Amino acid sequence: MMQQLIDSIIQPTFSNDILNQKHDSAVLNVNGSRLAFTTDSYVIKPLFFSGGDIGKLAVCGTLNDLAMSGAKPLYITCSLIIEEGFAIKDLQQILLSMQQTAKQAGVHIVTGDTKVVDKGKGDGLFINTAGIGLIPEEVSIQASSIQTGDHIIINSDLARHGIAIMLEREGIDFENSIQSDCADLSGLVQDMINAGLHPHCMRDLTRGGLASGLIELATASKYHFEINETSLPIQDDVKSACEILGFDPLYIANEGCFVLFVAEADSEKVLNCLHQHELGKQACVIGKVTDKHNKGMVSLETAMGISRVLDLFSGEQLPRIC
Numbered sequence: 001m002m003q004q005l006i007d008s009i010i011q012p013t014f015s016n017d018i019l020n021q022k023h024d025s026a027v028l029n030v031n032g033s034r035l036a037f038t039t040d041s042y043v044i045k046p047l048f049f050s051g052g053d054i055g056k057l058a059v060c061g062t063l064n065d066l067a068m069s070g071a072k073p074l075y076i077t078c079s080l081i082i083e084e085g086f087a088i089k090d091l092q093q094i095l096l097s098m099q100q101t102a103k104q105a106g107v108h109i110v111t112g113d114t115k116v117v118d119k120g121k122g123d124g125l126f127i128n129t130a131g132i133g134l135i136p137e138e139v140s141i142q143a144s145s146i147q148t149g150d151h152i153i154i155n156s157d158l159a160r161h162g163i164a165i166m167l168e169r170e171g172i173d174f175e176n177s178i179q180s181d182c183a184d185l186s187g188l189v190q191d192m193i194n195a196g197l198h199p200h201c202m203r204d205l206t207r208g209g210l211a212s213g214l215i216e217l218a219t220a221s222k223y224h225f226e227i228n229e230t231s232l233p234i235q236d237d238v239k240s241a242c243e244i245l246g247f248d249p250l251y252i253a254n255e256g257c258f259v260l261f262v263a264e265a266d267s268e269k270v271l272n273c274l275h276q277h278e279l280g281k282q283a284c285v286i287g288k289v290t291d292k293h294n295k296g297m298v299s300l301e302t303a304m305g306i307s308r309v310l311d312l313f314s315g316e317q318l319p320r321i322c
Contacts, residue, residue, distance in 0.1 A: 002207075003312060022220060023142060024065040024204065027135065034137070036071035038062060039130040045320040047094070047124055049168045051161075051180030052255075054127055055097035057322065060184045060255060061206065062131040063105055067186040068202045068258065070141040070193060071133030073105060078112035078129060083122030094125065105184050107131075133186075139193060143220035145200040150289040151267040152225060153260045155188065155280045156181060157233040158210055162252035163241045165321055176237045183256030188277045195273050197266060204258040206322055211250040211310045213259060214298045225298045227287035227310075250300075251313055253321045261289065 011019070018026050025036035042058045052060075059076065066073045078098060082091065102109050164180040166172075185204065192199070201221075203213045210232075218225050234242075234249050242249045256279060262270045267285060274280030298310040 021142065024068040025071065027069060034135040036066045036069040036133040036135055038065040039128070040065060041126065041128045042322060043126050043320055044165065044322055045123065046168055047090070049180055050164050050177060052182035053094055053097050054125060055094035056101050057182050057255060058127045058129050059098050059101040060182055061322065062129040063107065063184045063186045064204045066131050066133035067189040068204055069135060070139035070189065071135045072190055073107045073131055073133040073186050075108055075110045076102060076129055076131040078109050078127065080112070080114045081122055081126040082114065082116050083124050084116055084119040086124055091125070101184060105186055136193060139198055141199060141202055143201050143217050146217065146221040146223055146261045146289055147200060147263065148223065148289055148291045149264050150200055150261045151264050151285050152227065152287040152289065153262060153267065153270060153283060154233065154257065154286050155274055155283045156257045157235050157282055158254060158257060159234060159238050159242060159249035159252035161255040162321055163238050166245065167241065174237060174241060178237055178241065181254055181256035183279055185256060185258055185279060188274065188279045191277055192270065192273050197270050197273055199260040199262045199270065201261040202258055205254040207253050209251045209253055210259070211298070212312055215310060215312055218298050219296050222296050224290045224292050224295050225287055226290055227298060227300045229300055229302045231284060231286045233282050233284060250310065255322065
């Protein structure tokens with residue numbers, strides 16, 4: 001439903017060559033340099049969760065959107081919409097979390113805005129951010145660069161963020177604590193680029209999870225993606241939680257997980273590079289790109305050897321997740 005709203009109302013209203021690239025970041029040519037520019041809003045509930053809080057999430061989400069275009073993040077903004085009566089100590093903790101996350105990434109929060117809304121009208125705190133990064137001259141990462149035969153690689157395990165939020169929200173206690181994978185991916189991406197490795201395309205798997213991200217890229221590239229279910233990294237406790245709660249981990253949001261499309265000849269080099277970084281130790285090939293029938297679609301080969309087509313959900317499994 002969100003995708004329909006964007007495609008039928010928002011996108012046509014603002015349509016232009018830059019927006020129509022449908023990248024995580026807009027790529028802007030400014031005086032011979034290419035800048036990545038992104039914006040996002042965060043309305044997560046609860047504001048504090050296992051593995052992070054709305055502040056860390058806002059900074060990481062912005063940095064990750066820039067990283068998916070191959071950009072080195074430089075500056076971000078912070079705009080706050082605060083509900084009347086929100087605890088100052090909670091606000092201070094969230095702002096400190098934002099500052100620490102930005103500092104670790106080597107970026108500065110340079111401007112912003114603050115508004116207060118009536119009590120009962122803002123659900124505590126909403127955060128809007130924007131980010132600017134510099135794209136190296138030799139880097140061209142976009143859906144149109146995907147090619148037949150590309151390997152599809154994922155850097156980490158799936159569905160931890162969404163499940164961590166759900167358990168926290170509903171007060172459900174599991175034997176093992178499940179933490180969100182909320183993390184800044186820009187350092188990992190820069191390691192690849194500095195090593196001379198240039199993925200054809202990248203996409204972080206936030207709202208809608210792996211399935212939605214792949215479907216969007218398959219539609220944009222007009223290729224068929226074949227994914228192997230047995231190759232997907234999912235922690236046992238997350239898998240158990242999904243089974244109990246009736247969720248499909250392929251459609252659950254992640255905040256430290258992304259897919260890469262790389263030439264088959266470069267696949268091993270990319271994996272070796274990813275494995276050197278803490279956020280890439282679980283990296284593995286989960287599928288490939290083909291030009292077979294059903295172009296613009298994603299199919300999943302199950303553990304039983306049955307192939308099924310992945311479709312976008314008509315609703316959201318977990319609302320208010322980012």
